[in-house]
Every structure is written in C-alpha cells, then in structure tokens.
Amino acid sequence: MAQGWTEEPGRDGRGLGEEERLQSMRITVIGLGLIGGSLLRALDAAGHDVTGFDADPATRAAAGAAGFRIVESVDAAARGPELIVSAVPLPVLPQVITQLAGTDALVTDVTSVKGPVRDLMAAHGVRRFVGGHPMAGKETSGFGAAEKDLFDGCAWVLCLEPHDTDLDDWLTLARLFTGLGARVVPVTASEHDTAVAQISHVPHLFAAALAEQILENPLAGTLGAGSFRDGTRVAATRPELTAAMCGGNHSAVQRELHRLIGVLQDMSESLQADDPVGALIPHLKLGAQARQAWPAAPGQPSTIAAAGGPLLDLGRSGGWVTAVNDTELVVLRPETDRNAF
Known part of the structure; x- marks a missing residue:
C-alpha cells in the first residue's frame, strides 16, 4: 500500500x-x-x-x-x-x-x-x-x-x-x-461499515422480513399502503445482492441487528404495560425526532486544509466535501454541528 x-x-x-x-x-x-x-x-x-x-x-x-x-x-x-x-x-x-x-x-x-x-x-x-x-x-x-x-x-x-x-x-x-x-x-473503513450496517444493511433485512408477511396473508397485501410500501421498498432488491452486501459486512450487521432486536423487544414489553400507549410514546418520540430532523440542513460553506486529520473530523461529524481547490477543500457540515470546528 x-x-x-x-x-x-x-x-x-x-x-x-x-x-x-x-x-x-x-x-x-x-x-x-x-x-x-x-x-x-x-x-x-x-x-x-x-x-x-x-x-x-x-x-x-x-x-x-x-x-x-x-x-x-x-x-x-x-x-x-x-x-x-x-x-x-x-x-x-x-x-x-x-x-x-x-x-x-x-x-x-x-x-x-x-x-x-x-x-x-x-x-x-x-x-x-x-x-x-x-x-x-x-x-x-x-x-x-x-x-x-x-x-x-x-x-x-x-x-x-x-x-x-x-x-x-x-x-x-x-x-x-x-x-x-x-x-x-x-x-475510515470500519466507521463506514458500522454506519452502513445501521442505515442500509439492517434495513434491507428488516424490509425482507416485513414483506414476507403478505405471502401468508393476502388480506394484508390488499390493505398495504404507504407505510408498507416505504418500509419494504428495498426488499425488491435481488436477494443475491442483499446477501452479498450483508454477508460481506457480517460482523457489523450482526451487531447492529442485535441492537435493533433489543429496541423492538423493549417496545414489545411496553405493549404489556398497564398503559401501553403511554409506555410506547417515549420510544416513538426518539424516532420521530430523528426522522423529522433528517436530512440535516447544511450550514454555510467553509474551507479546510487538504490534510488528513481535519478531513476525518469532518466526516465523523456528518460533514462532506463539495469541491477540491488548489490547497484547500470546500466543505459543508450539518447545521447543528457547524460550530464544532
């Protein structure tokens, strides 16, 4: 190398x-x-x-x-x-x-x-x-x-x-x-693999599990609408591609899949509470807040030196490069993180 x-x-x-x-x-x-x-x-x-x-x-x-x-x-x-x-x-x-x-x-x-x-x-x-x-x-x-x-x-x-x-x-x-x-x-490669397990690989597995339900329940397929369509879109991906993607990243996918199963188990236990509606709301609030704030609005363009350390700090905070100039890079960061540099 x-x-x-x-x-x-x-x-x-x-x-x-x-x-x-x-x-x-x-x-x-x-x-x-x-x-x-x-x-x-x-x-x-x-x-x-x-x-x-x-x-x-x-x-x-x-x-x-x-x-x-x-x-x-x-x-x-x-x-x-x-x-x-x-x-x-x-x-x-x-x-x-x-x-x-x-x-x-x-x-x-x-x-x-x-x-x-x-x-x-x-x-x-x-x-x-x-x-x-x-x-x-x-x-x-x-x-x-x-x-x-x-x-x-x-x-x-x-x-x-x-x-x-x-x-x-x-x-x-x-x-x-x-x-x-x-x-x-x-x-870094390891940072990437953890992130894509969370936002791409595990969602592919979850979408496949959701879509499979309509095979045994035609009524569910008839009633399926926006939430089912959006939640299962990537289940239509060729199985060989999804398997290669998730299998290639098996360590991170398994770790993040277990984390998601734990969250779903907590929600399942909330449904057994005396007040299941009230017990579910704290779990659902976190997801609602995260989804409503996504994607984060970019802040104002700025520049950083063409050097490794600042670049990794940029990526870890959710920022990105939009142009490469002579000796510096034009970058954007999520609005909420703009003051971190």
Whole structure:
C-alpha cells in the first residue's frame, strides 16, 4: 500500500491545482451493472476517457451498442488507465484483484462494505487503493438501469486510513467525484461499515422480513399502503445482492441487528404495560425526532486544509466535501454541528 497521509498536500511536492490535475483522466470501469454502468455514463458525460469491461457478454454487447469502448478481459481493462474502478460484487472481487496486482494505476471501488475490500487489496499487493462507496442506487439493476445522473447529490464515501491512504490519491478521487455532483464523505473503513450496517444493511433485512408477511396473508397485501410500501421498498432488491452486501459486512450487521432486536423487544414489553400507549410514546418520540430532523440542513460553506486529520473530523461529524481547490477543500457540515470546528 502507499505510504500514509501526512499534513502535506502532495506526494510529489506539486500543488494540487496543477493544470494536469484538471485534465480528463483515462479511467476503466470493471463491472457494468447499475453502479458501474452509471459511473461509466457519468464519467463519459464529464469528458473523461472511459473504457468498460463486464464478465457478462450480453452486458458488454449492450454497453458497446450504447457507444462505449468495451474490452474483453480484465487484463485488457487494466492496460493503460490512470484510474481503475472495481464495480463488481464482493464475492467475485478476489478474482478481479488478482489481475490488478502490480498495477501502477490508482484503484478504487464502489463496494458497499469497505473493511474486507481494504484487506483484500493489501493482501494482493494493490499498491494505490482508496476505498469508495457511492450511496446511490435503486431497486432495478443491470446496465439497462444505469443513469448518468445517478450520483448527483449523493454521499460518496472515500476511505481515509491513517498510515495507509495516500492523501494525494484521495484528493484526486475527491476532485473527480465532486465533479460528478457527489458529496464526498471522508471516513475510515470500519466507521463506514458500522454506519452502513445501521442505515442500509439492517434495513434491507428488516424490509425482507416485513414483506414476507403478505405471502401468508393476502388480506394484508390488499390493505398495504404507504407505510408498507416505504418500509419494504428495498426488499425488491435481488436477494443475491442483499446477501452479498450483508454477508460481506457480517460482523457489523450482526451487531447492529442485535441492537435493533433489543429496541423492538423493549417496545414489545411496553405493549404489556398497564398503559401501553403511554409506555410506547417515549420510544416513538426518539424516532420521530430523528426522522423529522433528517436530512440535516447544511450550514454555510467553509474551507479546510487538504490534510488528513481535519478531513476525518469532518466526516465523523456528518460533514462532506463539495469541491477540491488548489490547497484547500470546500466543505459543508450539518447545521447543528457547524460550530464544532
């Protein structure tokens, strides 16, 4: 892996605003499903020189018919780009990584779990890696569902590991993805995995459990309306994708699932109280307050130095990067947290 970040802005001593840093990049996207296909479209629309590969011949044909340059193997995809984006599911990621070992290109990914990917990249000798995860998607999948505007306004995690992540590489990706309209959130892999278990992985499992009820009760399906629709939307995700996502993050998912079960058990006990209505209200108030305040309104734009420590403080407080300038970053923070810096 690259040497860890320091408080200096550039590995090679050049300023971050050098003209070559603003030019289009040669980028290969490996895996052209919803996220990879959308990224291929978005990067192309932004003026970058893009190449794609997918293991599925039909997907390669569809992407080629859409006008994109498509190659026939990972080896071919890895020849010549400045940046390689892995957009394949976690179970097949080791097969791809073995063919990237030794590449001089910067490598990132879009996998929904970050700790295992970080460890795989290190184990296979990928020298320049920055883990990424765009918080974007929809129920449909495949290249046919890809949209070039999918990432506009989304939170895009870029992992920043003390002593491992090269800050200059991190800033290159932050510049690239903010250029696509994303809000770049700097955190460590372990911090990311805990957070997504809470707000994505466990909700997928909970949605599946809720949706399953209507299989044995057609009446419930007939009466289902807004709360059932909203609470089960992600249950329509392909089971293989949800299983890979949750299984890949099993430690954090199990921990957060047990925590949620504990909260539900407390609510169950409240229903046995002499006054179940009054007993439930304190539990429900917390959720109502949290949901009504979400998403938090952003504060006023400000700037921070292009340095690792302040970036991690920003991400941990719920803030994000909106632009990368010569020697500083333009950032926003939740309004309630704006005075913490």
